[in-house]
Every structure is written in structure tokens, then in C-alpha cells.
Amino acid sequence: MKRKALALLSGGLDSTLAVKLMLDLGIDVEALNFTSPFCTCTGKNAGCKSEAVRVAEEFQIPIKVMSKGLDYLEVVRNPRHGYGKGINPCIDCRIYLLRKAKEYMAESGADFVFTGEVLGQRPMSQRRDAMRVIERESGLEDLLLRPLSAHFLPPTLPEREGWIDREKLLAIRGRSRKDQIQLADEMDVRNYPCPAGGCLLTELSFVPKVRDIFDHSDELKLRDCRLLKIGRHFRIGARTKVIIGRNEADNNLLENVMQTGETAITWMDGNTPAGVIIGDQDPAGIGLAARILLRYTKAEQSGACRVKVRRNGAEEIITVANDLNETAVTPYLIA
Template sequence: MKRKALALLSGGLDSTLAVKVMLEQGIEVEALNFTSPFCTCTGKNAGCKSEAIRVAEEFGIPIKVMHKGVDYLEVVRAPRHGYGKGMNPCVDCRIFLLRKAKEYMAESGADFVITGEVLGQRPMSQRRDTLRVIERESGLEGLLLRPLSAKHFEPTRPEREGWVDREKLLAIQGRSRKEQMQLAEDLDVKNYPCPAGGCLLTEVSFVSKVRDVFDHSDQLNLRDFRLLKVARHFRVGPRTKVLIGRNEAENELLSHHVQPGEAAIRWLDGSSPLGVLMGTVDDVLLETAAKVLLRYTKAEPGSDCRIKVTVDGSEQMLTVSHTFSETCIEQYRV
């Protein structure tokens, strides 16, 4: 009986090789890819999702793309196993993904799950002890196979029952990618991406933006986190933030994310970026946001400036004095 594996496929070298190793053994494979608002990839046709789809097409295997939803945001807010150097809940994140994979196993008809994890490669989530925790808490004990490091662990059920040949699995360990690159050459795996990029939650400079959303939100939504990667962010009220585009592409993107009751603002008498007030909108907050916006125009300091305000398709004009210094601006910057 031919067995089927469900593979967590990011599109990176390790997960690509794990899939290839299984295919070489005649195992049927279906890929599962997860998207995140915290991925460093940008652009509609760039990054992890497109790489995973490219790999799946090249290998001729089906792929399902799942979006990490609001339940994932709750994991980020309060991870049971703590954070890494930033706000990255790496252990809880792996448990979350593998639980989703376990739920999907029945639908896909898979017998076991494979990942590209390598013992010792990542300091938080790929230590021997944390790998055991991840396997146990995901509910996949005995059914989680890590082909690239399999010989460093006790045989899984697929190995014990002869679904896969343990002798053809690997014993890669550590942070060097030399063995993976040699394996890629041996298995004729080409055009794999460099081992760069990753998760914005590991970047300390990004953490303040994430914490700001958690600290000032009555209800979490993915939009607020997706927009953290674009525009300039300013907290002008407990439940209000103004985003100001840095270029025309960001202005266009922001214009599509204005929700009912929120305000879009522009300086009327010259070239102006788009500003969007997210959350509560009132006259005082509008004036503050407009003064922040004027910092990014060529309006004459100290002058009275006309600001166009658009809310739910209705336009009005607001006159605001351009009085904010750089010091004033910085007190609002997230």
C-alpha cells in the first residue's frame, strides 16, 4: 500500500529537500503552506507562498495554502513557551502549525507529517528538547518525521513499520547549510532560494509596532498586523493610529484598507502622501493627524494649511496650522 505524507513546505531549501527525499522513496506527498502577516516577504508575487507553489509545481505535488488567522495572533500575544530575541514565539508557532496539519491529515488522507526541521539549526525551536515538546504538544507523537535529521532521533512509526526506509534518511545537524547544499546537488534540486528572510517577529525594531497594536486594540484583526510592514505609523490616540504612505505604491495600498468610519487625509495645496486614521476618529484626533501629515509635505512651517478629509465617501475641508516640530512628531511615532 502506497503511503502519503503531508509536508510543511515553506519553499526554502530544507523543506524542499525533505519533500524530495520522500518522493525519492516513492511516498506520495501533499504540501501545506502557511502565510503570515509577519513574513518578511513582500509583493503580490514574491516570497514564501510563491516559492512553495513553485516547488510544488516543479515536483508535481498538490499544495494547500492556509492563512494564519486571529487564533495565531493570540499565540503571538501570549505564547506558552515564551519568546525568542524579539517577539517570536517559535516553539508555540511550530506547535500551532503542526496542530493545523494534524487537523488536515484526515481530509488529505495523509498517513504522517514531514518537516524540513534540522536538529540544532535554530536556537529556540530546533533544540532536541524543544523538538520533543513540539511533537508531543502538537499531538503528532510517532507521526512526525524529520527526514533531514531522522537518524538523530528514535524511529517514528513510518520508519518502524517500513513505510519509509530509515537507511535513506539523513543525519544532518547544526547551523551550516553545506550538507543541504550537497544534498540538493545530489538530488538535482535547483533554483532554491538563499537561506535568508524569515519572520519579522525576530526583528527587535519591529516589536514595538506589534506591541502597540496589542496594547491598543479592543479586538484583534489581521489587517492591523499586515499593515505594520508598510507606511509610517503614529499613535495619536488610545484607539487611533495614523498611517502615512512613504511612496505612491504605499498610498495606493493604504487607500484600499480604509474601513467604514475611518478617515483618509491629504494636504490640498501641494503634493501630499495619503494619511489614514485607523480606529476612532474625532475633530481633535483629525487635527493631530493632519499636523503629523504636514511634516511629510512641502507646506511652509507656521502656515495655515487646507486638509481634505474623506470619511465613507464624504469629503470635507479642514484648516490646520503647520506647527509640529520634529520633536513633536517623534512623541507620536510607533
Template sequence: MKRKALALLSGGLDSTLAVKVMLEQGIEVEALNFTSPFCTCTSKNAGCKSEAVRVAEEFGIPIKVMNKGLEYLEVVRNPKHGYGKAINPCIDCRIFLLRKAKEYMVESGADFVITGEVLGQRPMSQRRDTLRIIEQESGLEGLLLRPLSAKHFKVTIAETEGWVDRDKLLAIQGRGRKEQMELAEELDVTNYPCPAGGCMLTEVSFAPKVRDIFDHSDELQMRDFRLLKLGRHFRLGARTKLLVGRNDAENTALTTQMLPGEATVRWIEGGSPLGVVMGEVTPEILDTAGKIVLRYTRAESGAPCAVKIERGEEEEFLAITNTFSEPEIERFRV
């Protein structure tokens, strides 16, 4: 009887190799890919999701793409095992993903789960002790196989039952990628533009933006996190942010995310970035938003300017004086 593995596939080098190693042993594989507002990738395409789909198509295996959703945002807000250097809950994230994989095993008919994890590669989530915690708390003890580092761990059910030949598994460890690249050449795995993958939650400069949402939201909204990759962000009130586009593409993207009652702000003379006021809108907030937007134009300092405000089908023009200095703007910047 042919056995089936459910693979967590990011499209990066390690997870791709893990799948390939299983396929070489005659194991049927289905891929599971997770997306979130925090995904990043060095790929020139649409990011890690497209890389995972590309790999699945190249290997001829089915793939299911899941959004981590609002449940995951709560994990980020209150991680049991804490954060890394930024706001990255790496241990809790892996547990979350593997729990979802365990739930999907029943639907997919898989016998066990595989990942591309490598012992010692990542300082927080791939230490021996944390890998053990992840396996235990995900409920996948004995059912979680890490083909690239399998010989450093206890034998899994897939190995004891003879579904997988342990002698053909690997003993890779550490942060280098030399062994993976050699294995990729041996297995004829090419075109892996995202060897390390990435998550914006690991970036120290990105963390304040995420914390700002947590600090000012009674109920988390996926939109707020998707927008973190766009524009300049300013906190104007407990329930109000101003996002200022940095180019036409961002201006367009910001307007597509607006909700009823929210407003755009733009200087009507010359080239001007677009400001989008999201959340509660008041005359005082619009005045502040206008002054911030004007700071990114060629409007004369100290001069009164005509600023156009649009809210749905309604528009108005406000006379706003360009008085904000850079330090005044920084008071609002997230």
C-alpha cells in the same frame, strides 16, 4: 500499499529538500503551506506562499494553502513557551502549525507528517529539547519525521513500519547550509530563492508595532496586522492610529483597507503623502493627523495650510498650521 506524507512546505531550501527526499523513496506527498501577516521572503515574487506553490507544481504534488488566522494571533499574544529576542513565539508557532497539520491528516489521508527542521539550526525552536516539546504538544509523537536530521532522533513509526528507509535519511545539524546545498545539487533541486525564509516577528524593530496593537485592541482584527508592513505608524488615541504612506503604491494600498467612518488626510498643495486615520475619528485627532502629515511635505514651517479630509463621500478642508517638530512627531510614532 503506497504511503503518504503530509509536508509542511514553506518553499525554502530545507522544506523543499525534505519533500524531495520523500519523493525519492516513493512516498506520496501532499504539501501544506501556512501564511500570516508576518511572513517575509527574499523571493522576488509574491513571497513564501508563491515559492511553496512553485515547488509543489515543480514536484507535481498537491498543495493546500492555509491562513493562520485570528487563532494564531492569540498564540502570538499569549505564547505558553514565551518569546525569542523580539516578539517571536517560535516554539508555540511550531506547535500550532503541527496541530493544524494533524487535523488535516485525516482529510488528506496522510500516514505521517514531515518537516524541513534541522537540529540546531534555529536557537529557539530547533534545539533537541524544544523539538521534543513540539512533537509532544502537537500530538504527533511517532508520526513526525524530520528527514534532514532523522538520524539524530528516535526512529519514527514510518521507519519501523518500513514505509521509509532510515538508511536513506540524513543526519544534518547546525546552522550552516553547506550540506543542504550539496544535497540540493545531488537531488537536482535548483532555483531556491528563499533558503532561510523569514518571519517579521523575529525583528526587534518590528516588535513594538505588534505590541501596540495588543495593547490597544479589545478584539484582534487581521487587518491591523496586515497593515504593519505599510507606511509610517502613529498612535493618536487608544483606538486610533494614523498611517502615512511612503509612496503612491502604499497610499493606494492604505485606502483599500479603510473601513466606513475612517478618514484620509492630505495637504492640497504640492506633492503630499496620504495619511489614513483608522479607528475613532475626532476633530482633535484630525488636527494632530494633519500636523503629522504636513511634516512630510514641503509646507513652510509655521505656516497655515489647507488640508483635505475625506470620509467616504464627504470631504472638508481644514486650516492646520505646520508646527510639529521632529521630536513632537516622535511622541506619537509606533
């Protein structure tokens, strides 16, 4: 009887190799890919979702893409197993993903789950003790196979029952990807744009932005987290924030994501970054946001400047002083 397994497929090197290995061993594979507002894994003009879909199409296997939802944001805010060096709840994140995979097993008809995890590769979630915790708390104990490091781990049910030939599984560990790159050549696996993956939650510079959302939101929203990737963020009120583009790409993104009730601001008399005010709005806050915006233009210092204010289809021109230098702006800057 041919067995079926669910693969956690990011589109990166390790998970791609794991899928190829299992297919070569005669396992029927379906892939799961999880999207997150905190992912930094990008190839040429594509993110992890696109890479995972590309890999699935190349291997001719079905793939289901799931979004990490609001329940995931609660995991980030209150992780049971704590954070890594940033605000990354890596152990809780793996448990979250694998619980979702377990829930999907019955629908897909899969017999077990496998991942591209490598023992010792990631300092928080891929330690031996952490792996055991993840297996137990995800509900996948004995049904979670890590084929790239299988020989360093106890045999799982699929191995003991002969669904998988354990002797054909691998013994890779550690942070170097030399073995994986060599294996990719041997298995004719090409075009892996994201060998290491990445998560903004591990970046120390990103921590203040996430903390600011947790501290100033009545309810968490995925959109608020997605916006963290765009521009400079300034907290100008308990429920008011302004985002100012760093470049033309940011300016275009801010224009495209702006919602009803939010305010766009631009300097009238020269090239300027775009600004969007989010949250509670009042004339004083709009004036402060405009002054912060002018700090990042070539407007004459201390001069009076015209700023276009656009909200809900209506426009007006306000005049504010360009009187904030870097020192004055810094207390408002989140990151």
C-alpha cells in the same frame, strides 16, 4: 502499500529539499502551506504562498494553503513557551502548525507528517529539547519525521515500520546551509528564493507595533496585523491610529486597503505621503493627524497648510499649522 505523508512546505530551501527527498523515496506527498501576516519571505514579486504553490506544481503534488487565523494571534499574544529575541513565539507557533496538520491528516489520508526542520538551525524551536516538546504537545509524537536531520534524532514510527528507509535519510545540523545548497545541486532543485525564511515577529523594530495592537484593541483582527507592514504608525488616541506612507508603494497600498469609516488625509499644495486614520474619529484627532502628516512633507515650517480630508465618499479641506518638528512627533510614533 504506498504510504502518504503531509509536508509542511514554506517554499524555502529546507522544506523543498525535504519534499524532494521523500518523493524520491517513494512516498505519496501532499503539501500544507500556512500564510501569516508576519511573513517576510518573498521572492520576485511573490510571497511564501506563491513559492510553495510553485514548488508543489513543479513536483506535481497537491497543496492546501491555510491561513493562520485569529486563534494564531492569541498564540502570539499569550505564548505558553515564551518569546525569542523579539515577540516571536517560535515553539508555540510550531505546535500550532503541527496541530493543524494533525487535524488535516484524517481528511487527507496521510500516515505521518514531515518538515524541513534542521537540528540546531533556529535557536529557539530547533533545539533538541524544543523539538521533543513540539512533538509531544502537537499530538504528533512518533509520527513527525524530520528527514534532513533524521540521523541525529530517534527513529520514528515510519522508520521503524519500514515505510521509510532510515539509511537514506540525512544527517544535517547547524545554522550553515552549505550542505543544503550542495544537496540542492545534487538533486537538481533550482529557484529557491527564500533559503532562510523570515518572520517579522523576530525583528526588534517590529515589536512595538505588535504590542500596540495588543494594548489598544478590544478584539484582535488579522487586518490590523497586515497593516503593520505599511508605512509609519502613530498612536494618537486610545482607539485611534494614523498610518502615513513612506513612499509611493505605501501610498497606493493605503488607498487600496482603506475601509468605510476610515479617513484619508493628503496635503493639498504639493507632493505628499498619504495618511489614513483608523479607529475612533473626531475633529481634534483629524487635526492632529494632519499636523503629523505635514511633518513628512515639504510644506513650509510653521505655516498654515491646507489638508484634504476624505471619508465615506465626502471631502472637505481643513487648514492646520505645520508646527510639529521631529521631537514633537516622536511621542506619537510607534514605529
